Amino acid sequence: MTSIAVRLLVPAAREAVRGRWLAGLALALALAGELLIRFGGGGATTVVSLLDIALVVTPLAALVVGTMQVHNAREMTELFLAQPIGRGKLFTGLFLGTALPLAAALTIGLLAPFAWHGLFATPIAGTLIALGGVTCALALIGSALAFVIALNADDRVRALGIALAAWLVGAVLWDGVILLVTMLIGGRGVDTALLIALALNPIDLSRVLLLLGTDAAALFGYTGAVVQHTLGTAAGRAVLIAALALWLALPLWLAARTFKKKDF
Amino acid sequence: MVRWCDVITLPFLLLQQLVVSPTGPYRTVAAAVQAAPAGATVVVRAGRYREPTVTIDRAVSLSGDSGAVMDGEGSHAIIIVRGDGVTIQGLEFVNTGTSYREDRAAVRIADAGQCRVEHNRFTNTFFAIYLARATNCDIADNTIVGARGREAVTGNGIHLWSSRDIRVSRNVIRGHRDGIYLEFSRHADVRDNVSELNGRYGMHFMYTDSSLYTGNTFRDNGGGVAVMYSKVVTMTKNLFSSNHGPTSYGLLLKEIQDARLSGNTFRRNTVGLLCDGADRMIALDNQFEDNGWAVRMLASTVDGRVEGNTFSRNSFDVAVNGVGTSTVFAGNWWDSYHGWDLNRDGIGDVPYHPVRLFALLVEHAQPALLLQRSLFVRLLDAAERALPVLTPSGVVDARPLMRRPAGGAR
Amino acid sequence: MITVAGVTKQFGRRVVLQQLDTQVVSGRVTALVGPNGAGKTTFLKLILGLVRADAGSIAVDGHILDGSPGYRAQIGYMPQMARFPAHLTGRELLTTLASLRPVPAVPDLSLAEAFDLRDAFDRPLGTLSGGTRQKINAVMAFAFTPQLLILDEPTAGLDPLAARVLKDRVLVEREAGKTVLVTSHVLPELEEFADDVLFLADGSAKWQGPARDLKIVTGQHTLERAVAHLLSHRAMLAVA
Numbered sequence: 074m075t076s077i078a079v080r081l082l083v084p085a086a087r088e089a090v091r092g093r094w095l096a097g098l099a100l101a102l103a104l105a106g107e108l109l110i111r112f113g114g115g116g117a118t119t120v121v122s123l124l125d126i127a128l129v130v131t132p133l134a135a136l137v138v139g140t141m142q143v144h145n146a147r148e149m150t151e152l153f154l155a156q157p158i159g160r161g162k163l164f165t166g167l168f169l170g171t172a173l174p175l176a177a178a179l180t181i182g183l184l185a186p187f188a189w190h191g192l193f194a195t196p197i198a199g200t201l202i203a204l205g206g207v208t209c210a211l212a213l214i215g216s217a218l219a220f221v222i223a224l225n226a227d228d229r230v231r232a233l234g235i236a237l238a239a240w241l242v243g244a245v246l247w248d249g250v251i252l253l254v255t256m257l258i259g260g261r262g263v264d265t266a267l268l269i270a271l272a273l274n275p276i277d278l279s280r281v282l283l284l285l286g287t288d289a290a291a292l293f294g295y296t297g298a299v300v301q302h303t304l305g306t307a308a309g310r311a312v313l314i315a316a317l318a319l320w321l322a323l324p325l326w327l328a329a330r331t332f333k334k335k336d337f
Numbered sequence: 338m339v340r341w342c343d344v345i346t347l348p349f350l351l352l353q354q355l356v357v358s359p360t361g362p363y364r365t366v367a368a369a370v371q372a373a374p375a376g377a378t379v380v381v382r383a384g385r386y387r388e389p390t391v392t393i394d395r396a397v398s399l400s401g402d403s404g405a406v407m408d409g410e411g412s413h414a415i416i417i418v419r420g421d422g423v424t425i426q427g428l429e430f431v432n433t434g435t436s437y438r439e440d441r442a443a444v445r446i447a448d449a450g451q452c453r454v455e456h457n458r459f460t461n462t463f464f465a466i467y468l469a470r471a472t473n474c475d476i477a478d479n480t481i482v483g484a485r486g487r488e489a490v491t492g493n494g495i496h497l498w499s500s501r502d503i504r505v506s507r508n509v510i511r512g513h514r515d516g517i518y519l520e521f522s523r524h525a526d527v528r529d530n531v532s533e534l535n536g537r538y539g540m541h542f543m544y545t546d547s548s549l550y551t552g553n554t555f556r557d558n559g560g561g562v563a564v565m566y567s568k569v570v571t572m573t574k575n576l577f578s579s580n581h582g583p584t585s586y587g588l589l590l591k592e593i594q595d596a597r598l599s600g601n602t603f604r605r606n607t608v609g610l611l612c613d614g615a616d617r618m619i620a621l622d623n624q625f626e627d628n629g630w631a632v633r634m635l636a637s638t639v640d641g642r643v644e645g646n647t648f649s650r651n652s653f654d655v656a657v658n659g660v661g662t663s664t665v666f667a668g669n670w671w672d673s674y675h676g677w678d679l680n681r682d683g684i685g686d687v688p689y690h691p692v693r694l695f696a697l698l699v700e701h702a703q704p705a706l707l708l709q710r711s712l713f714v715r716l717l718d719a720a721e722r723a724l725p726v727l728t729p730s731g732v733v734d735a736r737p738l739m740r741r742p743a744g745g746a747r
Numbered sequence: 748m749i750t751v752a753g754v755t756k757q758f759g760r761r762v763v764l765q766q767l768d769t770q771v772v773s774g775r776v777t778a779l780v781g782p783n784g785a786g787k788t789t790f791l792k793l794i795l796g797l798v799r800a801d802a803g804s805i806a807v808d809g810h811i812l813d814g815s816p817g818y819r820a821q822i823g824y825m826p827q828m829a830r831f832p833a834h835l836t837g838r839e840l841l842t843t844l845a846s847l848r849p850v851p852a853v854p855d856l857s858l859a860e861a862f863d864l865r866d867a868f869d870r871p872l873g874t875l876s877g878g879t880r881q882k883i884n885a886v887m888a889f890a891f892t893p894q895l896l897i898l899d900e901p902t903a904g905l906d907p908l909a910a911r912v913l914k915d916r917v918l919v920e921r922e923a924g925k926t927v928l929v930t931s932h933v934l935p936e937l938e939e940f941a942d943d944v945l946f947l948a949d950g951s952a953k954w955q956g957p958a959r960d961l962k963i964v965t966g967q968h969t970l971e972r973a974v975a976h977l978l979s980h981r982a983m984l985a986v987a
Contacts, residue, residue: 124710
């Protein structure tokens with residue numbers, strides 16, 4: 074089972090890496106990081122800007138590039154489907170072959186400038202590692218969602234449109250709606266509702282997780298304290314990470330189900 | 338003739354030394370103090386002295402050698418001063434135990450003046466130094482370390498009640514309820530102390546007018562400093578740092594008139610400066626850095642002036658809970674100001690609105706804070722910049738500085 | 748032997764195959780013919796398991812298709828106008844295919860030699876011409892000594908010389924007793940090796956049987972004319 078998936082992963086990953094997309098993405102991120110360090114000094118402010126990039130760019134890139142790659146791998150998929158291997162293994166191989174290079178490109182691109190400027194030996198190292206972890210998780214989640222989208226929308230342009238819309242909802246609109254509802258409801262108990270609403274969005278989930286990692290949460294008064302108190306503990310963090318894992322597992326399950334039933 | 342006699346004996350009296358040590362001549366501090374005439378010095382040699390509360394009612398100087406420890410055995414106060422001109426120095430006071438009924442203190446100065454408490458060490462005492470109706474005393478260079486326990490079981494480090502002209506200088510206080518507490522006092526001068534890790538406040542003013550504190554550091558306390566129900570308090574060159582918690586702040590001004598703040602630094606506090614009913618407050622040349630909220634003003638705050646201050650890297654520069662405030666903001670430097678200066682006079686041509694729309698929304702429903710740093714909130718900020726109409730315009734700096742003022746930061 | 752019983756397949760509202768019953772006999776070359784959109788490619792993909800039937804059953808050499816993949820080890824498939832991953836080489840792809848088989852196999856590259864492909868085999872597939880890609884497509888289909896060959900428009904895009912090479916190979920395979928299922932728009936070339944004809948139209952098998960019989964039934968001399976006759980008279984056939 075695993076060996077078949079690995080054998081499929083290799084050509085899929087090779088195909089992804091040889092395409093210029095991933096290299097370009099990694100390079101662009103590295104350039105942004107380099108500029109941040111040059112002009113931001115590489116301190117806490119730089120990390121905060123990097124956090125913005127990670128939370129905005131990673132899901133966007135994963136969704137868009139992921140969707141495109143699923144469509145580009147269409148031929149390879151059909152070729153492999155005619156071979157004596159099960160669809161489950163084929164799906165595993167294709168997903169890993171698409172998602173892992175993407176996650177690696179994003180994470181490496183984001184962190185490389187910090188590595189070659191030696192910033193992993195400074196107090197921000199912990200935050201950088203957390204940032205790398207979250208970037209990786211978001212890239213995998215974005216890829217899984219991209220699979221769901223691309224497998225359900227055969228038209229390439231339509232799939233890209235849906236991917237962009239999904240990003241727009243997750244990165245912007247969801248928070249806008251939350252803010253609006255919070256304003257309308259106000260009052261007590263809203264923080265619990267808000268936390269649940271945030272957990273329903275992997276980008277928000279990652280943001281809260283990262284904010285807990287920096288001590289910024291401590292400066293957020295009562296709310297920050299509530300969050301720190303409920304989620305800042307090891308158990309709370311575990312819950313957040315579990316929620317992120319669920320965000321990976323659920324789309325993957327959906328995509329695998331679609332893949333197994335799909336006509337090619 | 339008596340007068341002549343006094344003149345001759347006086348120097349001898351002043352020079353007179355009584356020595357306490359575990360092996361004598363005096364074996365207890367109480368015995369030596371009782372025997373000492375006014376003006377005498379009681380020298381306490383190294384050793385641990387367990388004895389009932391010592392009362393000093395004459396101008397005696399109590400001086401400890403290194404290693405001289407007075408132990409309250411967890412059950413009683415250690416020294417009570419009831420006379421003028423007493424000096425206590427070089428001693429270590431430990432273990433008073435806890436009693437709210439008597440506000441048990443290691444050293445209590447009651448109804449006395451011209452006393453000095455210097456270079457002592459207080460460890461695990463309920464109240465360390467307690468002044469009641471004292472005048473013109475010096476509390477300096479003491480190190481005071483409380484039980485570090487919960488607020489409920491520690492008293493205050495240095496406690497002034499109904500006292501006048503007290504100078505509190507260069508002490509280090511930690512692990513108490515309030516590091517320094519002043520109530521119904523006048524003309525206090527609190528200078529160059531470090532007050533940290535206290536359960537409630539680094540320093541707490543209640544009904545204490547016409548006082549000054551300067552050059553102090555307040556960090557990692559439940560709250561930095563609370564100045565309440567007081568008039569004409571001047572605060573300069575202090576550092577309020579790392580006071581964070583659910584309801585925490587660097588400095589609270591509550592129901593006070595004519596506060597004057599200058600050259601202070603507020604760094605990494607949940608709220609840097611919180612004003613709740615501060616009339617005619619003047620804040621000049623202070624630095625606000627890395628705070629959650631730099632300045633939070635409740636509507637009860639009127640006629641203040643905020644000028645020449647530096648605001649950098651705060652999540653929110655200014656928050657108000659009403660539409661606006663009668664406090665005037667002018668000539669401050671704001672790191673998030675994006676205006677221009679065509680005539681190059683160093684003053685931005687576009688007014689700065691330090692209250693963001695998001696800050697106002699958060700004021701309305703605090704949990705919305707969880708959206709801080711989200712793309713949506715960034716877009717909201719960008720929209721505000723493009724369409725100033727969106728900005729709640731109650732608070733305006735009409736003359737924002739283009740360049741950051743030099744110096745001042747600690 | 749491929750046995751198709753009562754197979755129905757629709758994509759959305761479009762019914763492609765309706766209650767299709769047919770058989771493909773082993774050891775023979777069956778030409779799958781029919782008008783555009785008759786469901787020829789769908790029929791082939793059904794046999795391969797790329798498309799799942801809505802109803803009915805398909806059995807390949809006694810194995811009833813149930814989603815398990817093992818039977819495909821015996822099938823060599825040449826898709827229509829294969830588009831391959833652009834950045835992989837033919838050799839890499841073939842190595843991967845070899846590694847995916849239940850029993851390790853050394854690819855049979857005799858067809859590649861016949862095409863004289865050697866150089867193109869190590870270049871990224873995206874840089875190759877359509878004809879060269881089609882050659883590689885053919886090489887892959889024949890690489891693992893399949894018992895059943897499914898060829899969807901195999902000569903499309905091939906130059907006459909390469910088409911000749913491929914057709915000769917099909918004849919060799921027939922001699923070896925392999926089953927071949929082939930579609931083509933170029934009917935004269937089917938003439939050379941088609942033993943049987945399966946005529947699909949309107950979602951069902953309108954005619955099937957030996958190519959010889961078809962010519963007799965239609966009174967035509969060539970397969971091309973016979974099929975054209977079928978096409979123009981399919982309404983009549985439906986009645987019969």
